[in-house]
Amino acid sequence: MRAACYLVVLGFLGYQMWRVRHGLGASLRLVGWGNALLAGVLAAVGGVPGFFGWRMLLAAMGTRLTHAAALRVFFLAGLTRYLPGGVWPAVAHAASARALGEPPARLAGAFVASQGLGVISGLAVGLLALPWLVAADAIWWALLPVLAAALVPLAAPRLLSGLLSLAQRVLRRDSPPTTPPKHPPTQPERPPAQPGRASDLAGRSFVLPGRRVLFVVTGVMALGWLVSGTHIAVLAIALGAPPGGAMTVGIGGFALAAVAGIFTLVMPSGLGGRELVLGLTLATQLSGSGLVTLVALSRVLITVGEMASAVAVLGLLAWIGRASARTVGHRPPRSDP
Structure with a gap:
């Protein structure tokens, strides 16, 4: 079934490019290197708020990682989204937790919760495109009840425990790992869970954050959608779309497309689902080879941006680690007075 899905999606995308092959070259020249570079930077920078939102959730659940450890876990696990299947990022977070002496279910649960809040914020940002979309087809009004239903977990944080319990069942982790931490914990011991805001997995490994943290993280995620969606507006304006429609439909349509990609679990990095929704929304502004x-x-720029960001961050952390090791190794012995 998975192989069939790959063939259908890649075949559909290939057919669309073949259908407008005579105009692709002209459209690419119309975009130009400058606009493509600007769009690529915006697409890459748009992922930064997601890192801070995930780290805020993790800290609220009781794990405070160092900057280096958090960057390594987030960007290394982010590369696994390009593997077939949607569970690998959560598995990668759990695997990273063992070396850090943290409960695997907590790191995986923080990632799953951040994805859930990303869906809520993406639907909210998607409302920017609603006036243009409903003018083309009234079926887009369905976004309003979908968003209302998605907002329920923010009003009742305990409902997020369902997502986290799902991660627990997938990972089969019922208790914190036995591997001792490499460094003694620096944070104070957490107080007991408060009734009404505590909902942990079977191993009592973390506490869900309250409404305030959830709302703040959702706002941070929305900022990421706004920044990354701007790369669509830049490309659309370069291809001849009106600036007003390109900004609203570009940003909102990209957020909706990315949310659809999150639910495309079989395909790597939401391939197919994201392109389909992005094409449907931007069809109100562009057509033919430009669309x-x-x-x-957009797919190429996002993929290159995410890969380059991960390689740059991980390479910088490795270089800093080697530099620190050389400094410690060449430190002269201290003489006693």
């Missing part, structure tokens, strides 16, 4: 060029170029 296909934008959708394809």
Whole structure:
């Protein structure tokens, strides 16, 4: 079934590019290197708020990682989204937790919760495109009840325990790991869970954050959608879309497309689902080769940006680690007075 899905999605995308092949070159020249570079930077920077939102959730659950450890876990696990199947990022977070002496279910649960809040914020930002979308088809009004239903976990944080319990069952982790931490914990011991805001997995490994943290993280995630969605607006304006529609539909449509990609669990990095929704929303602004060029170029820029960001961050951390090791190794012995 998975192989069939790959063939269908890749075949559909390939057919769309073949259908407008005569206009692709002209559309790419119309975009130009400058606009493509600006769009690529915006797409890459848009992922930064997601890191801070995830780290805020993790800290609220009781784990405070150092900057280096948090960057390594987040960006290394982020690369696994390009593997087939949607569970690998959560598995990668859990695997990283063992070396840090933290409960695997807590890191995996923080990632799953951040994805859930990303869906809520993405639907909210998607409302920017609603006026243009409903003018083309009234079915887009369905976004309003979907968003209302998605907001329920923010009003009742305990409902997020369902997502976290799902991560627990997938990972089969019922208790914290036995591996001792490499460094003694620096944070004070957590107080007992408060009734009404505590909902942990079977191993009592973490406490869900309260409404205030959830709302703040949702706002941070929304900022990420606004920044990353701007790369669509840049490309759309370069291809001839009106600036007003390009900004609202570009940002909102990209957020909706990315949310659809999150639910495309079989395909790596939401391949197919994201392109389909992005094409449907931007069809109100562009058509033909311009639309296909934008959708394809967006996928390329996001993939290159995410890969380059991860490689740069992990390479910088490795270089800093080697530099620190050389400094410690060449430190002269201290003489006693």
